[in-house]
Amino acid sequence: MSNYLVPIMVVFIIIYGLYKKIDIFDTFIEGVKEGINVTFKLFPTIFAMVIAITILTNSNILLDIGKLLNPLFKFLSFPSEVLPLALMKPVSGSSSIVILNDILSRYHPDSYIGRISSVIGGSTDTTIYIISLYFGSIGIKKIKYSLVVGLIADLLCIIISIIVINILFY
Amino acid sequence: MINYIWSFFILIGVFYSIYKGDANLSNTLLTSGKTAIDMIFSIGSIICLWLGIMNIAKKSGLLDILSNKLSPLVRLLFPEIPKGDPAIGYISLNIVMNMMGLGNAATPFGLKTMKELKRLNNNSDVASRSMITFLVINTASVTIIPTTVISLRVLNGSSNPNEIISSCIITTFLSVVLALIIDRLFYYLWRKRYV
Numbered sequence: 243m244s245n246y247l248v249p250i251m252v253v254f255i256i257i258y259g260l261y262k263k264i265d266i267f268d269t270f271i272e273g274v275k276e277g278i279n280v281t282f283k284l285f286p287t288i289f290a291m292v293i294a295i296t297i298l299t300n301s302n303i304l305l306d307i308g309k310l311l312n313p314l315f316k317f318l319s320f321p322s323e324v325l326p327l328a329l330m331k332p333v334s335g336s337s338s339i340v341i342l343n344d345i346l347s348r349y350h351p352d353s354y355i356g357r358i359s360s361v362i363g364g365s366t367d368t369t370i371y372i373i374s375l376y377f378g379s380i381g382i383k384k385i386k387y388s389l390v391v392g393l394i395a396d397l398l399c400i401i402i403s404i405i406v407i408n409i410l411f412y
Numbered sequence: 413m414i415n416y417i418w419s420f421f422i423l424i425g426v427f428y429s430i431y432k433g434d435a436n437l438s439n440t441l442l443t444s445g446k447t448a449i450d451m452i453f454s455i456g457s458i459i460c461l462w463l464g465i466m467n468i469a470k471k472s473g474l475l476d477i478l479s480n481k482l483s484p485l486v487r488l489l490f491p492e493i494p495k496g497d498p499a500i501g502y503i504s505l506n507i508v509m510n511m512m513g514l515g516n517a518a519t520p521f522g523l524k525t526m527k528e529l530k531r532l533n534n535n536s537d538v539a540s541r542s543m544i545t546f547l548v549i550n551t552a553s554v555t556i557i558p559t560t561v562i563s564l565r566v567l568n569g570s571s572n573p574n575e576i577i578s579s580c581i582i583t584t585f586l587s588v589v590l591a592l593i594i595d596r597l598f599y600y601l602w603r604k605r606y607v
Contacts, residue, residue, distance in 0.1 A: 245572070245574050245575070247557075247578075248574060248577075251557070252465055255468050255469045255474060256468065258469075258474055259469075259472040261472075262472040262473065264468070264472050269464075269471045270467060271464070272464075273460075273464035273467030273468070274460045274461075274463065274464040276463050276467070277459045277460030277462070278456070278460060280459055280463070280516055281455065281456035281459055281460070284452065284455070285452045288448050288451055288455075289445060289448040289452075292444055292445065292447050292448035292451065293422070293441070293444050293445065293448070294417075294418050294421035294422045294425070295421060296440060297422055297425030297426060297437075298421040298422070298424060299425075300429065300434070300436070301424070301425040301426070301429040301434065303424060303425070303428040333417065334414060334417065337417070339451075339455070339560055340451070342561065342564055343451055343564050343567070346564055346565060346568040347568050350569070351564075351565040351568050351569070352570050352572070352575075356565075356568075356570075357575075357579070360561050360564075360565060360576045360580075361579045361580050361583050363560070363561045364558025364561040364576065364584070365553065365558070365580045365583040365587065366552065366584075367510075367550065367551050372522075372547060372550050372551050373547055373551070375519075375523075376523065376526050376543075376546075377526075377539065377543075377547075379523050379526055379527075380526045381537055382530070382537055382538070382539050383537045384537065384538040384539060386538070386544065386602060387598040387599075387602055388539055388543075388544040390598065391548055391591065391594050391595050391598050392551045392591075394594055395551060395552050395587060395588075395590065395594065396551070398587055398590050398591070398594075399583060399587035402583050402586050402587050403579070403583045406586075407579055410578070410579055410582075411579075
């Protein structure tokens, strides 16, 4: 089902566009132009984060810390290789993209670790960033329980993704 | 905050490499930029494809139809918003954009929503219940097509980059439902304690 979801959506959208008689090709090109802008805007941040994260991961300090905490993770049956992604995901979108890329290149996307990190990467958003952006934009000073709920939701999402991957693939 | 994270990563990485006697350190520093270039091409091509297709969905009115279909559910989730208030429309559009992987298009509607919610909350500087529910939905992010993740899987040679889509949909759906339950729970606990 996963394999055909994207093509079916694309076909459906194109047929609906033809039915509504809009200028399909020009509309598509317009979207691509926006895509180029988004990509170029993303590049400096990605570049900066790649450098910092490559240096950090190549120093092996994360692996060493992971080894140190291994008994605890074994007990929780949580793959310690995913930990950097789980920690960065709520804080910064671009750095979690870079960390995800690092994990996928190390352990291969089709491995157990690769699949779990893909699902974590695809199903949570940057909680702290969103909360500070949205509340900051309208000058909210007392954010009450929002951050706590957001972070609990992130944690739950990680647990759920591990369970779902285990059920669907193994 | 990003200032500290970025500097902290580089400083810790360099010091730990020197401490471990890593001979490749300066090589790593000079060549790591290439990964960034590869990544941006890989992500960029999928972003362009998706924004192109979604622009057709937007222009043909498909996204508006989706957001209209969603608004009864939104009204259920935000009992404090009066019927017919424009905030409902903005919230639905924000959720639809996020679902379709259009994060950049979703943000303006998100900011607009927050403005409307502040108006409904008598312009107070305290977060309202609706604001928190809205943020919880946004941070749990109901995504149907995780475009960035798929592009990174392509870049790293996955034999089936799309195989995680259904897992993502299930995970994202379950976590948003749980997040909404927790949100309700905290709302009642908070009210009991402070009001």
